[in-house]
Amino acid sequence: MWSSWASTSRSELLLTITAATADDVPTILHLIRALADYEKLSHEVVASEESLHAALFGERPGAECLIAREHGEPVGFALYFHNFSTFLGRRGLYLEDLFVEPAHRGKGYGKALLQQLAQLAVERGCGRLEWSVLDWNAPAIGFYESLGAKLMSEWRIFRLTGEALQTFAADKR
Template identity: 60%
Template sequence: MTAVSIRPARPQDVPTILALIRALAEYEKLLHEVTATEAALHAGLFGPRPHAEAVLAWDGDEAAGFALYFHSFSTFLARPGIYLEDLFVRPEYRGRGIGKALLAEVARVAVARGCGRLEWAVLDWNAPAIAFYRRFGAQALADWTVHRISGPALHTLAAQARPR
C-alpha cells in the first residue's frame, strides 16, 4: 500500500476529474444528469475566470478521489466561505483516510483564505456520507431546504430580468 498524496488539480488532470465526476454520479444514481465535457470542465477550472477549484488524491499514478469547491459569500458574516460541490473517493480506496484528507485540505484552504464557513449538501439517503461528515463535527441544517432553478426554468426567469 503506497502513501496517498493530495495536490491541487492541474489542467492535464481534467480527463481524470471528469472520470471521477462520472464515477460519483454513477454511485449517486445520477449518471444520466452528467453533461459535463472536458472542454467545459477545463474552462470552469482553468479558464480566464475560473469558477471552481479541485484537489485530487493520488495513490501512485492512480486517482483515488477528488474534492471540487468554490467560493461563496456570507452576508451575515461579511466573509467568504467555501462550498464543497463534490467529495468522492473511489470505493476501492475507501477506509484509508483519503476522504478525511481531502476534506481537511479544503478546510485548510478555507482557513488560509479567511473563510467563515465550509458548507456542502449531502443526499438524504447517503447514510455513509452523513456519518462520515458528522465524525468531523458537521451539522445538518434542518431549518434550511436547498432549492434549485435550472434548464428552461432558469432561462425563463432570466428573460424576466429588467433591461440594463
C-alpha cells in the same frame, strides 16, 4: 502541492493531495462520472472536458479541484469554490463534490481531502466550509457528523435549472 499520509491496518500507503492542473481535466471528468454513477444520477452529467477546462482553468475560473492519488494513481477528488456569507461578512468555501473511488474507501482519503479543504479555508480567512449531501446517503452523513460537521436541517435548497431557468430569466412581467 500538499501531501498527507494515510495508513491502513494492512500496510502504509502514500496518499498525495494536489491542486488539479489542466492536465487533470480527463481525470476529473472520470471521477465526476463515477460519482454520478454512485448517486444514480449519470443521466444528469453533461460536463465535458472542454466545459471543465473553461470552468476550472479558463479566463475566469469558477471553481478549484483537489486530486487525491494513491501511489500516483487518482482515487478521489474534491471540487470547491468560494461563496460568501453576508452575516459573517466573509467568504467561505463550498464543497460541490467529494468522491473517493469505492475500492479506496475506508483508508482515510475522504477525511484527508476534507481536512485539506479545511486548512485551505483557514489559510484564506474563510468563515466556514459548507457542502450538501443527499438525504439517503446515510454513510456520508454519519461520516460528516463524525468529523464535527453540523447538519443544517432548517435549510432547504432551491434550484432553477434548464428550461425553468431560461423561462424565468426571459420573463419580462
